[in-house]
Amino acid sequence: MQSVTMKQVAELSRVSPSTVSLYLRKPEAVSEKAQEKIQNAIDTLGYVPNLIAGGLAAARSNVVSIIVPSLRTAFFSQWVNRVERLLSEHGIQTLIGHSEYSLDREERLVKAALSWKPAGIVLTGVQHTDTVRTMLANSEVPVVETWDIDGEPIDTSVGFNHKEVGQKQCQQLIDRGCKNIVFVGARLQEDSRARMRCLGSSEAAIAAGIAFTHVSDLQPASTKVGVRALNKIVSSFKDVDGIVCSSDIIALGLLFECQRLAIKVPEDMAIVGFGDLDFAETCNPGLTSIKLNFDKMAAIVTERLISSHSGLLKADLDTPVVDIGFELVQRDSA
Amino acid sequence: MQSVTMKQVAELSRVSPSTVSLYLRKPEAVSEKAQEKIQNAIDTLGYVPNLIAGGLAAARSNVVSIIVPSLRTAFFSQWVNRVERLLSEHGIQTLIGHSEYSLDREERLVKAALSWKPAGIVLTGVQHTDTVRTMLANSEVPVVETWDIDGEPIDTSVGFNHKEVGQKQCQQLIDRGCKNIVFVGARLQEDSRARMRCLGSSEAAIAAGIAFTHVSDLQPASTKVGVRALNKIVSSFKDVDGIVCSSDIIALGLLFECQRLAIKVPEDMAIVGFGDLDFAETCNPGLTSIKLNFDKMAAIVTERLISSHSGLLKADLDTPVVDIGFELVQRDSA
DNA sequence: GTGAAAGCGCTAACAT
DNA sequence: ATGTTAGCGCTTTCAC
Numbered sequence: 001m002q003s004v005t006m007k008q009v010a011e012l013s014r015v016s017p018s019t020v021s022l023y024l025r026k027p028e029a030v031s032e033k034a035q036e037k038i039q040n041a042i043d044t045l046g047y048v049p050n051l052i053a054g055g056l057a058a059a060r061s062n063v064v065s066i067i068v069p070s071l072r073t074a075f076f077s078q079w080v081n082r083v084e085r086l087l088s089e090h091g092i093q094t095l096i097g098h099s100e101y102s103l104d105r106e107e108r109l110v111k112a113a114l115s116w117k118p119a120g121i122v123l124t125g126v127q128h129t130d131t132v133r134t135m136l137a138n139s140e141v142p143v144v145e146t147w148d149i150d151g152e153p154i155d156t157s158v159g160f161n162h163k164e165v166g167q168k169q170c171q172q173l174i175d176r177g178c179k180n181i182v183f184v185g186a187r188l189q190e191d192s193r194a195r196m197r198c199l200g201s202s203e204a205a206i207a208a209g210i211a212f213t214h215v216s217d218l219q220p221a222s223t224k225v226g227v228r229a230l231n232k233i234v235s236s237f238k239d240v241d242g243i244v245c246s247s248d249i250i251a252l253g254l255l256f257e258c259q260r261l262a263i264k265v266p267e268d269m270a271i272v273g274f275g276d277l278d279f280a281e282t283c284n285p286g287l288t289s290i291k292l293n294f295d296k297m298a299a300i301v302t303e304r305l306i307s308s309h310s311g312l313l314k315a316d317l318d319t320p321v322v323d324i325g326f327e328l329v330q331r332d333s334a
Numbered sequence: 335m336q337s338v339t340m341k342q343v344a345e346l347s348r349v350s351p352s353t354v355s356l357y358l359r360k361p362e363a364v365s366e367k368a369q370e371k372i373q374n375a376i377d378t379l380g381y382v383p384n385l386i387a388g389g390l391a392a393a394r395s396n397v398v399s400i401i402v403p404s405l406r407t408a409f410f411s412q413w414v415n416r417v418e419r420l421l422s423e424h425g426i427q428t429l430i431g432h433s434e435y436s437l438d439r440e441e442r443l444v445k446a447a448l449s450w451k452p453a454g455i456v457l458t459g460v461q462h463t464d465t466v467r468t469m470l471a472n473s474e475v476p477v478v479e480t481w482d483i484d485g486e487p488i489d490t491s492v493g494f495n496h497k498e499v500g501q502k503q504c505q506q507l508i509d510r511g512c513k514n515i516v517f518v519g520a521r522l523q524e525d526s527r528a529r530m531r532c533l534g535s536s537e538a539a540i541a542a543g544i545a546f547t548h549v550s551d552l553q554p555a556s557t558k559v560g561v562r563a564l565n566k567i568v569s570s571f572k573d574v575d576g577i578v579c580s581s582d583i584i585a586l587g588l589l590f591e592c593q594r595l596a597i598k599v600p601e602d603m604a605i606v607g608f609g610d611l612d613f614a615e616t617c618n619p620g621l622t623s624i625k626l627n628f629d630k631m632a633a634i635v636t637e638r639l640i641s642s643h644s645g646l647l648k649a650d651l652d653t654p655v656v657d658i659g660f661e662l663v664q665r666d667s668a
Numbered sequence: 669g670t671g672a673a674a675g676c677g678c679t680a681a682c683a684t
Numbered sequence: 685a686t687g688t689t690a691g692c693g694c695t696t697t698c699a700c
Contacts, residue, residue, distance in 0.1 A: 384694070389694090392695060
């Protein structure tokens with residue numbers, strides 16, 4: 001029961017529905033006269049194409065589903081923001097889901113996404129339930145896994161090595177003389193990528209023969225997590241002089257609490273963050289952090305999805321795994 | 335070209351497609367024997383219903399489209415997060431769009447949303463192009479406008495009075511003795527709600543007979559905007575002793591720069607933020623801010639959408655405009 | 669309780 | 685360049 005249908009547009013402009021359909025998808029394939037008549041009819045009628053019907057007939061939609069763990073902080077919303085912008089330039093709409101770091105919820109989201117016959121699915125990470133892997137493998141839908149490349153991709157993956165990031169973060173602390181390092185994370189049980197970074201830090205510390213431990217908060221990342229962590233560290237641990245964070249947000253909370261407790265950063269406590277969020281540059285002291293190339297990641301995601309869209313075979317892809325690398329931005333906190 | 339269709343499920347379970355369809359929507363309306371057979375078939379075949387086809391036939395989808403100005407910061411992504419969670423509890427999927435504070439882009443998004451025959455559209459603010467108002471009024475789709483209630487709603491609106499917020503923010507500064515107040519915002523030309531808050535602050539200042547001015551950054555809200563603003567204020571203005579911000583993010587930047595310039599907050603400079611984001615409680619000093627009841631707003635949005643969904647007439651709604659109010663959270667910055 | 673039949677609004681050959 | 689035709693996979697009367 002649609003207000004205005006293509007048929008009505010066709011009648012008003014005195015052409016056949018298929019000509020209207022053609023005009024909508026390839027305007028230049030229609031005569032100039034017809035173009036004008038049809039556009040007029042569309043305008044006067046206020047016609048809005050029914051993409052559902054179109055999608056049914058074409059057996060695919062121009063929607064890409066992107067699933068991230070969370071939208072609570074600026075972390076993934078910034079990332080989603082980039083992808084959405086790029087995709088929309090190609091006339092693709094973005095359906096956003098967030099899994100709350102739960103693989104089961106991710107499974108439900110994938111199922112829901114699949115039922116829309118999307119032009120692609122963008123996942124976060126390479127860890128999924130078996131059902132997800134099966135569903136995706138059996139579907140014709142191109143899949144891009146992002147943020148992590150440590151595993152066998154379903155289709156293609158683009159991201160960076162989290163273990164190396166963790167090593168680099170910790171090494172930075174070691175290099176400036178830290179002897180007792182703590183990794184602070186949130187929900188480390190669920191966030192496998194943060195866990196990998198923690199592992200990387202741990203390995204770096206072991207290699208350097210210095211003390212290392214980690215604390216994980218049960219709450220999602222926030223400055224409060226950082227505040228709590230610092231209090232735990234000063235009350236329960238001895239002589240900690242360096243902290244690696246799973247997120248800049250947590251690092252910011254650490255910084256705040258250090259100020260309150262008059263702990264000098266970086267002299268008494270060096271801190272390395274992750275994500276290089278907006279405030280990392282402006283806070284006091286500036287936060288040493290890991291910067292990711294979101295633009296590159298988004299560009300590659302888009303490229304993969306577009307090329308699949310235009311019928312490129314998976315086998316044609318030069319490489320199924322792309323490492324976008326990362327960069328340590330040195331500021332005053334470490 | 336779908337891998338497994340309902341027809342195949344019907345064949346395998348030896349019933350008709352319409353029985354399968356019925357089972358999917360009202361399992362209890364089918365005999366127990368049939369229920370079992372059908373579920374078995376679904377499981378062995380790995381059937382995923384095609385929502386596109388279903389949507390076409392049913393002439394509506396279970397998708398709600400939500401359009402926010404930005405996903406760059408935690409501001410709206412937190413809001414989207416709440417709504418999405420609530421809606422998903424009702425089996426509704428959320429399509430997220432961001433307009434970059436552009437009414438034209440909003441128009442394109444609304445058009446795209448409408449073409450999916452959504453179960454509802456959630457807009458930010460009450461300012462839209464005429465085309466948007468027309469399209470929405472002509473469609474059967476329930477519309478909820480959020481964040482603002484200052485205007486004639488298309489359908490229903492839920493939000494709060496931004497002018498009053500601005501007044502309250504400024505009054506807080508006046509009450510503690512500020513004599514020279516500046517409002518700091520980002521993209522005030524585009525962000526009409528921030529503009530209203532600025533206006534409210536201005537009125538409060540005028541009523542109290544004290545100096546007031548505003549600065550607007552061309553960039554989107556970030557801590558950097560706050561840093562720039564403070565430098566401008568100390569270099570170009572004289573004796574400013576109070577700042578009202580259009581966002582906590584900006585206030586945070588202000589706080590950082592005050593620290594660097596050794597400006598005491600709140601003694602030399604009192605600061606009021608907006609949004610009561612996570613860090614407002616933990617930063618130094620704690621940020622006095624305006625707290626919004628997102629949960630209430632999300633609950634009302636959901637309720638409106640659900641009731642329309644179940645065939646309630648618009649006229650049945652008790653009130654088309656809901657004011658969720660706001661609350662000033664007093665901390666040390668003002 | 670179950671099935672047959674008629675579309676939903678559009679796209680995509682194919683023919684003209 | 686334009687029209688004709690045959691569905692896409694499902695929901696929904698309406699019989700049985």
